[in-house]
Amino acid sequence: MKVKDGCKMPLKEKQLYPLKAAASKRSRTEQDWWNKASRFLWLIVGLYLAYLYTCQLQLLHENQLWFSHLTELERDLSFRSESAIYYSYYKQLVTAPSLYEEISTLLRARNINSFQHFSILPEIFLASLYRAAGLKHLVEPVYFYINIVFYMQGIQLLILFYLAWTLSGTPIAGCLAALFIIFNREMGTRAHMAVSLRECFAIPFLMGGILCNLLYHHSNRIEGHCDQVKNIYLWILTIGLSLFLNIILKLLFFGYEDSVLMFKYVCSKLGLMRFSDFEILVSLCHSAFQPMSKGTLLQILSSGLLPCYAITIAVFFKSIMAQSQNILQTRNELQSKVQSSSPLVHHLDPMWAYAVLLSLLLGGLSLWTTRFQYLWVPCACSIAAAGVCHSKLWRDVSGAIGVTSSVGNVVRLMSMCAIILAVTLKETPTLLSQLRLMKQLHVPDTVMLMKWIDSHTPRDAVFAGSSQILAATHLATGRATTVGAHIEDDWLPKSTWETYQIYAREDPGVVYDIMGRLGVRYMIVETGLCSPLPNECSLVGVMDLVANATGNNLGLATPLRFCEALQRGSEDHALRQFTLVFENQSFTVYKIG
Numbered sequence: 001m002k003v004k005d006g007c008k009m010p011l012k013e014k015q016l017y018p019l020k021a022a023a024s025k026r027s028r029t030e031q032d033w034w035n036k037a038s039r040f041l042w043l044i045v046g047l048y049l050a051y052l053y054t055c056q057l058q059l060l061h062e063n064q065l066w067f068s069h070l071t072e073l074e075r076d077l078s079f080r081s082e083s084a085i086y087y088s089y090y091k092q093l094v095t096a097p098s099l100y101e102e103i104s105t106l107l108r109a110r111n112i113n114s115f116q117h118f119s120i121l122p123e124i125f126l127a128s129l130y131r132a133a134g135l136k137h138l139v140e141p142v143y144f145y146i147n148i149v150f151y152m153q154g155i156q157l158l159i160l161f162y163l164a165w166t167l168s169g170t171p172i173a174g175c176l177a178a179l180f181i182i183f184n185r186e187m188g189t190r191a192h193m194a195v196s197l198r199e200c201f202a203i204p205f206l207m208g209g210i211l212c213n214l215l216y217h218h219s220n221r222i223e224g225h226c227d228q229v230k231n232i233y234l235w236i237l238t239i240g241l242s243l244f245l246n247i248i249l250k251l252l253f254f255g256y257e258d259s260v261l262m263f264k265y266v267c268s269k270l271g272l273m274r275f276s277d278f279e280i281l282v283s284l285c286h287s288a289f290q291p292m293s294k295g296t297l298l299q300i301l302s303s304g305l306l307p308c309y310a311i312t313i314a315v316f317f318k319s320i321m322a323q324s325q326n327i328l329q330t331r332n333e334l335q336s337k338v339q340s341s342s343p344l345v346h347h348l349d350p351m352w353a354y355a356v357l358l359s360l361l362l363g364g365l366s367l368w369t370t371r372f373q374y375l376w377v378p379c380a381c382s383i384a385a386a387g388v389c390h391s392k393l394w395r396d397v398s399g400a401i402g403v404t405s406s407v408g409n410v411v412r413l414m415s416m417c418a419i420i421l422a423v424t425l426k427e428t429p430t431l432l433s434q435l436r437l438m439k440q441l442h443v444p445d446t447v448m449l450m451k452w453i454d455s456h457t458p459r460d461a462v463f464a465g466s467s468q469i470l471a472a473t474h475l476a477t478g479r480a481t482t483v484g485a486h487i488e489d490d491w492l493p494k495s496t497w498e499t500y501q502i503y504a505r506e507d508p509g510v511v512y513d514i515m516g517r518l519g520v521r522y523m524i525v526e527t528g529l530c531s532p533l534p535n536e537c538s539l540v541g542v543m544d545l546v547a548n549a550t551g552n553n554l555g556l557a558t559p560l561r562f563c564e565a566l567q568r569g570s571e572d573h574a575l576r577q578f579t580l581v582f583e584n585q586s587f588t589v590y591k592i593g
Contacts, residue, residue, distance in 0.1 A: 042171035046161040049178040054154035056182065059435055060192040061146065066440040073450055075142055076476040078441050079196060081468050086196035087145065088475035089120045093127035094141045122201045146195045153191050156204035157181050160382045163211045167355060167386035172416045177385035179420060180305050181378060183427035187296055188377040199374055207378060210358070214351050269368065278497045278546050285537035288371040296373065300380075304423045309359075309380050312387025316356050359383050389416050445586035449524070450476040452582050452589070457522060464499045464515060465524035466539070469587070473524070482518050497546075503529055503563055504543040508574035511562050515592050523578065523590045530563035566590065 096102035161174035300306045362376035394412035462480045470481035483496040582589035
């Protein structure tokens, strides 16, 4: 059968078809190249913002302490409490003749076994890196240490920049998240104040894990609405199982005593039970374990973070309710309602559900205990920025005001830039005033004490005192101590409680026996701690509460605290075993025996 000429492709079109296909392929290639170039440029912007944040922390640390002008001893004393404990191990490993032998020594040490009581893997890694890289003649060990901590905070900002970008689909959200983090620094990190805290190392890795979770699910997104809801429930179940497994691991690997301590703390915070344990009362009095302050809420409110976060959470839950209603309808009704529902309904994916629910969990914990705010605020910065910059949000806004998509894109871009500009203009003066504030570390009495200890006591002498002064003593002089700066198992609480009998209404003979059992040769008494204060959260107040609750109230039989008896020079035979060997306005040191 002969084919009609009209059914054949014209010769001219046959010749043009390959050209059109090649042009289309070239256009797609150019578009892919532009997308990759644009993505690379925005990552450069994120790196620059992370660098600015690192410089901000470095400058604040320098200005608060005048760190570069301090002597080595004063630099050591700038590390407070548990930060001093952690940094002391890094310093010990860096200066040791043999790194391997020093690690073996720490493993064999009984007082205090660093691997048993503290997590010093970051210090081991950084000390090993410093020695292996041969940086001794290029940078001082202390600057290498603190700069690594500050760079890790910059990496955390870059992670949150990309997290906001992934959630919203626009890199501008990453810029807004970075600004939120920079302007809410005091609520998001303590790195510039307490460099060696475990959270300074752990939180960047935690944020990286959250981002990896989101990216994995983003690459395996499920389009069906019912499958999406099932997957959301799976993510929620995953969160619950993760928390449950953490509790189980705590029970298995950290011991029964530590788990009981956690249980007691939670019950005390919730008001379900009252405990008289020394470590519980000390924790409840610590500012980090108090509820989030009103000042913190006002700060994140004035910076624009809280309003943006509230808008995002409201839109998310509105989307959930609309999605749930749509699932109950027929397929046709579902399609008609989805087109008019809130923006996140179009893709109510588990990625958003995981991020929002995790942030709400951390937010609730932050309201309950301040320490959790250093986890919640960084997450809230990313989610708030992603929510107000979400592309589908502005697409629906454009449709609501009746403008074309091209005009809507311009409105969206201008609105996001206006938010960034408003936040920047509002918070920049406060940030600049903080950066211009100059302070200096001034602890002459502590410096005098450390110099005396270093020159007048044996290297193997063991010291007793408060955890704060003993942490400084261990770092600045290398002397052994009886207590740590925080409590992790059943040995340290007992040792801490026994050592603190220095400030209790205890018989001198009992204190002398305790010091002998702990192997203490020198005892440091702080004048400020010995003064009786009408405050239940002072050290002496906690000691009295525990003594009253346990029936060991010696208030009538021993009206004077042991430290007061020392100061007054009582004629008690046991007190003669404590010889005053050093004294200034803040400290007195007694030699035992």
